[in-house]
Amino acid sequence: MDMAIILILLLLPFVGAEWQVCGSSGNYTSNSTYQANLLLLSSTLPNKAVSNTSSLFATATVGDAPDIVYALSLCRGDTTDASDCESCVAAAFEDAQQSCPYNKEASLYYDACMLRFSNHNFLLANSTEDHMSWITIRNNLNFTTGGDSLKHLLLMRLNSTAQAAAKSSRRFTTSRLGVNLVPTTVYCLMQCTPDLTLDDCTACLQLVLKHTLKSLDGAQGGRILGTRCSMRYELYHFYEGVPMLAIPAVNGTTPPTRYPHSQSHPPAAAPPRLAQATVQEQQGHNSRKRVLLIIAVVAPPLSILLCFICSVVWMRRRRQGKANLNDQAATNRPEKDELVWRLEEKSSEFTLFDFSEILHATHNFSKENLLGQGGFGPVYKGQLPDGMQIAVKRLASHSGQGFTEFKNEVELIAKLQHNNLVKLLGCCIQGEEKLLVYEYLPNKSLDFFIFERNRTAFIDWNNRRAIIEGIAQGLLYLHKHSRLRIIHRDLKASNILLDKDMNPKISDFGLAKIFSSNDIQGSTKRVVGTYGYMSPEYASEGIYSIKSDVFSFGVLLLEILSGKRNSGFYQYGDFLNLLGYSWQLWEGGTWVELLDASIVKEICTSDARRYINIALTCVQESADDRPTMSDVVAMLNSESVILPEPNHPGYFNLRVSKTHEFFVPCSNNDVTITEEPDGR
Template identity: 65%
Template sequence: MAMVILLLLLVLPFALAGPPWQVCSNGSKYAPNSAYLENLTLLSSTLPKKAASNATLFATDAVGVAPDTVFAVTLCRGDINASACEGCVSSAFQEGQQLCPYSKDATIYYDTCMLTFSNKNFVDTNVGGPNWNIQRSVLKFTASANSTRQMVSTLINSTAQSAANSSRRFWTSRLDDSSFPTMYCLTQCRPNLTAGDCASCFRSASQMMLQDLDRRVGCRVQGTWCSMRYEANKFFQGDPMLLIAASAAPPEVEKNVQQHRQKRVLLIIAVAVPLASILLCIICSVVWMKRRRKGIIIITSQATTNRPEEDELVWRLEENSSEFTFFGFTEILHATCNFSIKNQLGRGGFGPVYKGLLPDGTEIAVKRLASHSGQGFTEFKNEVQLIAKLQHNNLVKLMGCCIQSDEKLLVYEYLPNKSLDFFIFDGNRTTLVDWNKRRAIIEGIAQGLLYLHKHSRLRIIHRDLKASNILLDQDMNPKIADFGLAKICSSNETQGSTNRIVGTHGYMSPEYASEGIYSIKSDVFSFGVLLLEILSGKMNSRHHEYGDFLNLLGYTWNLWEGGIWIDLLEVSIANEIDKTEAKRYINVALMCVQESADDRPTMSDVVAMLDNESVVLPEPNHPAYFNQRVIHESASLVVSCSTNDVTITAEPHGR
């Protein structure tokens, strides 16, 4: 039957009234040779080019002064090119003046564009209503009304949701089902609408589309805010952006046919079910044994467990964030040139990070979760839920995410100057960051941490503050990134504990590294290490740079006690920084890396001590890990640890 329908569609014309379609106002008119007509003519020469030059093929404008001001909005279909868009909008201006003669308020619809103009300012306020145009096919499916309604509803709602959550507010789709002919759909909103307003417009359009559906093989609903169209033949350019495999109810048949089939079905079930059960058990046993040998059965179970969490995450973000964007996977593929190696910016424990370019010219950074990583999804969920709610100049901006099957993607603002470690640990680049820039970076990181600990709606402990997680924008302003390991605490909580100790060696506080106890003072410790690294240009973990000391903390403490703390400073800034200021910064850093969390300041204290020269700083005690020393012996390298008296023995030469 599906083949018969498709043949009919090829033979019969698609019976819709031909474009253009107009909605003319019965309100005020303009006179021939009037100022309003002059302004409208001027607008008709500029707006088509403006729309064609926009990546979203959308434009608004206003010409003239009241009461002869002409306001206009135009939007071309997202699958056509700039030249076709310009031609369509130009035709709409000409047809509008002919179809709605001397009307100051008119809307013109074509297949590929929409134009509306008025003497009232509806551009920014959305005043005036959508001015719907509805066209329905006279051809009908042979399937039941219920089946048709179910299929069409699945198609338009899935496509509308994808469009509302995309940056261009545009999406196409195809629905395939064995019991129903293939259908195609296109949905689009004005890109200046929020995701919520776009979704609301789509709901109104879908209600009108389904109101008089009556098994029709095609329908279009066009408005000045959004449009929606489905047909049984492909009417848009390019491949569908979304493929939908629906599970529709079978078409209704006559009772006598159903009764005849029921007996056959029961017989088939009686024979097939036992055989299928036996076969399924055999297949499951074989698959289980193979996966057990390969050691991936745990990962599979984690991925299965994550799926309901993924759905919950999507709905929670859709409800709470109007600025957060759900990108389509195809959209991200195009932006990153199919995750080209040339676009790769780096790689971390979460997965690789790629540079991308959206159609509107916006540069993005895309963090791609390594496939089948149960641990990675936990970090992914953490980062999305946390950063989507945080707004601060010194925190990296999360623009949106993409969740499709095994693909989990985070989309950030692109920061061209990479991360802090790229500059301070590289001898060729360290001179690019003078003391004034380093001081601004230190203060920015401190302000970002203070926001997380005190001023955000949630008290957040980052747990992985380090140089590579401080990104720099075009003006070298710091932004704290990578919240995959972060923890949320209530305002009454001062600390928490975990059996899963994660973080970066060299930045972890002693109580967290040895006992799993974390608090805001854990971040303060990491900040202290980072502050010493910025001042010295040395990594905390490079023990070969510190003589007998295993880390930067012990080396700094030795210089402090000897009164030669000035030797800590990186050569390129040693002559730029005032000695009193240098001593204050080193003093603050040593206070932050005290062995006991109670002896460390809060970030509020740190900001006050860095900003106010009149604050009298207490003398610091020795830092954590300060007496980890390298003892040179003939056969081994012995390290004595201060926190738990563990002795680590390693071979003097690497293998």
């Protein structure tokens, strides 16, 4: 293992470094709108940067104030492979989360590209001087000869390169500078963002030269990095291709007194000096050839040895991962490997996708393929080579759903097979990327139809009844008929997906809990889910059971019948949620008023009363009073089943304070329920 470390250290000089500046304009919070906007940028800007292969430059703006995000990316002008540019910009977004976690603005620079994002608009083309600092990287070696004359000559040569870069259509150039006072050639690269005008690029590069004179005084090489322009010079050929500009040393370019000779004028014999420079350059070239030859001979066996050592270490970790399947102290990496190995042993119906396959299927997570954005990350539509359409859930690295929830969802749903559960086709784990690949359901989710006034006509009573019965069958399977007893814990309208025939599919098992056949209930200190669907005992005490899902089903049933949301329902009398309003109508015998106007004429009175009765039975405050899903399915499928008279529902007397905290005043001690963010 020590040898592996030594080999890695030997190869480190060939790995590109990075530099970053983290802004000072504040932080965003996890699961915030700003983070969602930034995540959307990370999925679209890399592809946009390479869409114009001549410039490899892109700007973008996402969101509205105060959560608006501005971004800019630029790849080095000598980049020949667009995929290298795209990968570099994508990596910059990922590194920003590590280097500048939760910062609203950051600048990151690499050998191949740069990225800048901010909540302030820095994209105006004439904003050449930014409030974020320039980055200066200085070579530790200084010129030992030449003095002020050398500095003056070098600055003049760099100025000539700056002028050439500003005048080029791409605002980019490379050059070979002949400087007589040093025994080698100076290579230089200068670049502005291509949207700058000639004058703006010139002004920006003048600032660069100003920093060069101040910060790189006497250095044999260095860089000045800025958002709108940058410069680098070295005593070796560090860029791709031949120089676009060759500036040889010639007579009469500097004042006579600047030369280190006793004459009052430049040396007369210019050609010999040019010849000498050529010989020196050739010697340097031969020296570099020898170095490259040594690297070419030594690097392959070292790389092979390193790969062998890494393989041995990987195999050892794999064996350790299998031996410690339930070791909660294991690190994330072995845990991820362990998950992959277990999935590989499953049926051929479950696929472990390569990341490149997902990129191709979703057109590099293009904006056009974005289906929706949740707190755990965006969902994209994709198409596999065989024509199958898929939905790809891309978990954000800083989302609320970490690897534990990801593993839970993958392992759990991979074991479940039911017509009313969404089908998980496979997953992809690569580095920090965690992707779930589902069957594509073209009709989106239930909330898209029942809560939108202009879409309720597309979902009549027959559709709604089939959806209600399908959800009930799916829950019954989870609670009783699957190999495991599963509590979903986050049943809600947005987690009910609809296929082409409007059949419901329960989705999102990231928060689900598995029970043994002997378990009745469980408890947790971390109450997660969506307010409005959580049962009272779970929201206030963290106690969950199959009756928690029954409560959520009852809420969902009332929402389907009424076309109104339970959470945020502030319209009728003293009752500030759908449960309280429904209970009021039920007690007053006016329950017909609860029904959505679009289905009132389609549903018979007896059916309406029966479905409302079932819903109120499910949302009773006491978990013991609620039926099981077996009872619910029986009540839905048979009119001969005698329905019990419901007691009052949970939260039936809910009120809202000015601070938007929720109180249940029906108990001796008021219980405050904090509304959890919707994590989908």
